[in-house]
Amino acid sequence: xxxxxxxxxxxxxxxxxxxxxxxxxxxxxxxxxxxxxxxxxxxxxxxxxxxxxxxxxxxxxxxxxxxxxxxxxxxxxxxxxxxxxxxxxxxxxxxxxxxxxxxxxxxxxxxxxxxxxxxxxxxxxxxxxxxxxxxxxxxxxxxxxxx
Amino acid sequence: xxxxxxxxxxxxxxxxxxxxxxxxxxxxxxxxxxxxxxxxxxxxxxxxxxxxxxxxxxxxxxxxxxxxxxxxxxxxxxxxxxxxxxxxxxxxxxxxxxxxxxxxxxxxxxxxxxxxxxxxxxxxxxxxxxxxx
Numbered sequence: 001x002x003x004x005x006x007x008x009x010x011x012x013x014x015x016x017x018x019x020x021x022x023x024x025x026x027x028x029x030x031x032x033x034x035x036x037x038x039x040x041x042x043x044x045x046x047x048x049x050x051x052x053x054x055x056x057x058x059x060x061x062x063x064x065x066x067x068x069x070x071x072x073x074x075x076x077x078x079x080x081x082x083x084x085x086x087x088x089x090x091x092x093x094x095x096x097x098x099x100x101x102x103x104x105x106x107x108x109x110x111x112x113x114x115x116x117x118x119x120x121x122x123x124x125x126x127x128x129x130x131x132x133x134x135x136x137x138x139x140x141x142x143x144x145x146x147x
Numbered sequence: 148x149x150x151x152x153x154x155x156x157x158x159x160x161x162x163x164x165x166x167x168x169x170x171x172x173x174x175x176x177x178x179x180x181x182x183x184x185x186x187x188x189x190x191x192x193x194x195x196x197x198x199x200x201x202x203x204x205x206x207x208x209x210x211x212x213x214x215x216x217x218x219x220x221x222x223x224x225x226x227x228x229x230x231x232x233x234x235x236x237x238x239x240x241x242x243x244x245x246x247x248x249x250x251x252x253x254x255x256x257x258x259x260x261x262x263x264x265x266x267x268x269x270x271x272x273x274x275x276x277x278x279x280x
Contacts, residue, residue, distance in 0.1 A: 014159055015166065022170040026177070042190060045216050049192065087212075088244055093199040095210060095246070136242065138194030138214045 049137060055081040056139045061112060063131065063145045070119040071100070076133065078107040084139075086115050090132040094120040104136070123147050191219030193265070193273040196244060200279040202257045207249040207277055211265070213239040219271050225264040226251040234265070255279040 008016075057080030064073040072091075078084050084107050089096040102115030115133075123129070125147050133141045192215030200207045207226065213219050218241060224234035232252050237245040249263065257279050264274040 010155065011158055011162065015162055018163060018166045022166060026170065026174050042216070046192065049214060087242075088196055088210075090197045090210065093197050093208070095196075095244070132197045134196045134212065134244075136214075138196075138212050140196065 052082055053137050053139050056084055056135060056137055057081075058084055058107070058133070058135065058139075058141055060131070060133065060141065060143045060145075063143075065123055065147055067125065070121075070123045071116065072119050072123065072131075073114055073116045074131065074133070075112055075114050076102075076107060077112050078109055081109060082137075083108050085136045086113070086133055087136045088134045089115065089117055090130075090134070091119045092121050092130050093132075096120055190269050191215035191217050191239070191241070191267065191271045193219060193239070193267070193271055195273065195275050198263070198275060198277045200255055200261060200277045202255040202279040205251055205253070205255055207251065207255075207261070207263060209247045209249070209263070209265070209275070209277075210244055211239060211247050211273065212244045213241055215241065215271065217241065217269070220268040221245075221247055221265060222268045223266050224249045225266075226253055226261055228262070228264075229253060 058076055058078045061075040061077045064075075065071070074089070076086055085104050086102065086107070087104060089099075089103075096117045097120065098118040100116035100118075102113055103117070105113060105115075107113040119129075121129070128144055128146045131143050131145055133143075191213050194212045194214050196210040196212050198207065198209040211221075218238055220238045221234060221236050224231040224247075226249065229251070232250045234249045235245070235247045237247060239245040247265065249265075253261075255261065260276050260278045262274065262276050264272065266272050
């Protein structure tokens with residue numbers, strides 16, 4: 001009976017095993033740390049956003065219309081705890097595309113700002129319009145205004 | 148037979164030290180690549196600016212704002228838990244707004260309220276209700 005043994009040596013097998021364990025460990029470590037970091041960042045961002053939205057308060061103090069064209073001037077009052085920006089205005093659910101002033105302008109707390117824009121729908125005296133203001137944090141304020 | 152050289156234990160210890168040192172070196176070099184594992188980054192967060200449902204055309208139009216940390220691509224929409232016929236597969240960049248039109252096979256009755264759910268490619272979801280007019 002032959003006693004000749006075949007196969008890789010102990011040293012080579014140990015190296016291979018250590019290499020496999022090291023690579024797998026590095027992969028697992030990198031994956032888990034990145035995953036945890038991403039989840040943590042997402043949680044912090046959402047928390048910050050929700051807190052900001054909760055502390056945000058604004059209202060439309062007045063709406064001015066000349067009575068001849070579709071230009072509207074709305075006055076926004078920020079009575080919340082955060083500075084805000086009016087990012088978008090919708091009239092009857094249609095997004096305003098033409099602004100003259102006031103859009104994306106910082107409104108400090110307890111301050112007023114005028115936003116001027118051309119209504120995307122024709123403004124006719126006597127009719128009621130649904131005007132929606134949206135801040136950069138996604139907070140909406142809806143008013144019903146009669147021309 | 149006289150054997151010469153370091154013992155098996157010493158050689159294994161030496162190899163472990165060498166491999167750990169090499170591993171740390173490789174780790175340092177490859178973290179840039181490995182660092183991308185574990186996720187593609189933050190998800191987006193959607194909010195509804197305004198939404199309307201047209202009972203005549205069967206279309207639901209929503210203006211969605213991305214207030215999250217990454218861009219979002221709309222994938223599918225459900226109206227009352229039924230897959231919509233079509234949805235605008237727009238990519239909404241961070242801080243941007245997109246008009247999303249959802250066409251449903253269901254009959255929208257004026258005055259009725261419908262639950263709508265929109266799911267993005269990265270599984271960002273938003274659900275809202277809309278009253279058909």
